[in-house]
Amino acid sequence: MLVQLLLLLLLRALRTRGQCTSLLQTSKLHLTSIPCSIHQTGLTNDSEAKWVETWIQKNPQCQHKLWKDEEVEKFVQQNSDQLLWPIWPGLTHVERADVFRYLVLWKEGGYYADANVECMKPIDEWGIPNEATMIAGYEFGHRLPEEDRKLFQFARTEQFEQWFLASAPGNPVLLRCMELVRQRYSWKLQDTLQLSGAGVWSDAVHEFLARTVPEVLEKEVAFRSNKSELLRKDTRGVPSERLYGPDASGGFMWVAAAGRVNPEAHVEQWDPTEGKEALVYRHTK
Ligand SMILES: *[C@@H]1O[C@H](CO)[C@@H](O)[C@H](O)[C@H]1NC(C)=O
Ligand SMILES: *[C@@H]1O[C@H](CO)[C@@H](O)[C@H](O)[C@H]1NC(C)=O
Numbered sequence: 001m002l003v004q005l006l007l008l009l010l011l012r013a014l015r016t017r018g019q020c021t022s023l024l025q026t027s028k029l030h031l032t033s034i035p036c037s038i039h040q041t042g043l044t045n046d047s048e049a050k051w052v053e054t055w056i057q058k059n060p061q062c063q064h065k066l067w068k069d070e071e072v073e074k075f076v077q078q079n080s081d082q083l084l085w086p087i088w089p090g091l092t093h094v095e096r097a098d099v100f101r102y103l104v105l106w107k108e109g110g111y112y113a114d115a116n117v118e119c120m121k122p123i124d125e126w127g128i129p130n131e132a133t134m135i136a137g138y139e140f141g142h143r144l145p146e147e148d149r150k151l152f153q154f155a156r157t158e159q160f161e162q163w164f165l166a167s168a169p170g171n172p173v174l175l176r177c178m179e180l181v182r183q184r185y186s187w188k189l190q191d192t193l194q195l196s197g198a199g200v201w202s203d204a205v206h207e208f209l210a211r212t213v214p215e216v217l218e219k220e221v222a223f224r225s226n227k228s229e230l231l232r233k234d235t236r237g238v239p240s241e242r243l244y245g246p247d248a249s250g251g252f253m254w255v256a257a258a259g260r261v262n263p264e265a266h267v268e269q270w271d272p273t274e275g276k277e278a279l280v281y282r283h284t285k
Helices: 002-028 046-058 069-079 085-090 093-108 146-152 172-186 198-212 215-224 265-270
Strands: 037-041 063-066 110-114 117-119 134-137 164-167 242-244 253-256 280-282
Touching (some): 069 085, 085 172, 093 110, 134 198, 198 253
Antiparallel strands (some): 117 280
């Protein structure tokens, strides 16, 4: 009886290990490029419909889907029964939209933009190298001193926006992001930016950069051990408009300058070199 029980436990442990291994193996496969497929959510009124239209008009060769709430819910139930579905009823509408973008790009790949984000020029003219399996944009042109972070109500001193992002399917950065959401949920975090928004997304991006850019940690230690460095308003973790990688999955991340994705005037004012021609434009008014 006892022997049988032990055998059963051993078998179960092996099976769980098998699952982990297959997950790792999947992430070792080389990622494909970012598919020409555009996903959007969050259409709340007619004035936003014209921004959605810019994605369709400028990229006629791409697939486009504007997801409705019921479709989002069904997709999560069918594609993330372990990770996201168990916490779904406890997430707010905004938090659901947050986690859905990570899941849909993880499953299907493509470009994600909120409904109030305008496409400024055709994707195939963006000039981002084909090797890129992810696009992440700085939300602000420099790292914020901690005081400014609090003042601007940012979740991170160096934040990546997530009203726009892009990825190849199966990107482990997105899986990690969803795991981080689950972890924070169990830690009882309630702040949306921290739990599911720009905070958690920035963390997943920073983990990728820490893995693939050897100087990142060294630079952080130097930064934190010098009080005047901590107050600088002209520094950022890694230079923007560059490709980083590969990670173990063969993934390369394109880090876009803040001005590419954030149209707010202060981005260019503070950091003129980050004020590049916008690829996307978020309309907040
Ligand atoms: C501390 O940072 C300031 C400003 O960036 C720099 O000028 C100075 O050389 C640094 N000091 C040390 C000891 O590294
Ligand atoms: C549409 O929604 C945006 C933000 O969600 C709001 O600022 C704007 O006033 C709304 N427009 C109309 C016509 O209701």
